[in-house]
Amino acid sequence: MTAQFAQPGARGFSLPGEPVPFFLEAGEGERAHLFDSLVTVLLSKDETQGQFGVFTLAAPKGEAIPTHAHADVHEIFFVLGGRARVWIQDAAGERLERLLKPGDFGYVPAGLPHTFRVEADDTRILGVCTGGFERFFAAAGTRTDSFALPDPPYAPSPERLAAAGREFRNEFRFDLRLDG
């Protein structure tokens, strides 16, 4: 089963798309470049009956991503390596902030504005989200067969970013600055 799709570097690598068992070697998955990050989807809603998706994000030290909220999507951050600072605005309007190191965990329930900033090179984060959102990154960015970080970074057009936001109900909050 795995040999049909799990070929590292194969062009157009796709996950199985149905609830079947499979394995991936480190780095394998559906890869996309978005800004300065490499996002790799390991599991999608199509394998979990819509329940959850799993992805990794690799990035260098950089700027905070745009503050955003997704009304229907719960999301976790689990730091595999490096450092990432996460900001979340809770339901009472209070701003929570934490610098996450390897093994540290952050939870962002649906609907809350949040952002993060990678604060060390070679940072790697594992994410889990409500099924479906894992493919936002490829929709906003660009699919790649590369295992490397984007060089130069991939900056989507405002139209592309907005379209992906609409498709995945990801609301950018350019009016709200949580970091700094």
Add this chain to the structure above:
Amino acid sequence: MTAQFAQPGARGFSLPGEPVPFFLEAGEGERAHLFDSLVTVLLSKDETQGQFGVFTLAAPKGEAIPTHAHADVHEIFFVLGGRARVWIQDAAGERLERLLKPGDFGYVPAGLPHTFRVEADDTRILGVCTGGFERFFAAAGTRTDSFALPDPPYAPSPERLAAAGREFRNEFRFDLRLDG
């Protein structure tokens, strides 16, 4: 919010129990000992509206756990450190086997018999499951405030293991040997 519950080593540590944002330092979470493993729940169905749970499992080199299947629960293995060999019997009855190293990933969709064997000391695995199953380990094992592996191992009585299996619809397949 986090200070109310996120106290490392605090007796009776509990997750928030509702969809609120929170952070955990490495090692924090609802910890339990089961056989030779330390299982730490980072996120439960109560924070995700039943969608998914997240846990880590730390274990020394050892024997395969009992082969089992959970009819309603999808589950992933993501290896954080060490080595674990996973066996899965697919829907056609074919046995899949893979030695997972750090960064490697395995997916077990609902209903398929599977087992794993930790093959290196200091192995750590991150698991994600359909919401609810993350508390099977505490039900079968015993809650602990320790951050260490169980010493001696905690071997539940057959009655306790069977009761946890019934509660979490985890079917042990002592009739089926997938490993070796």
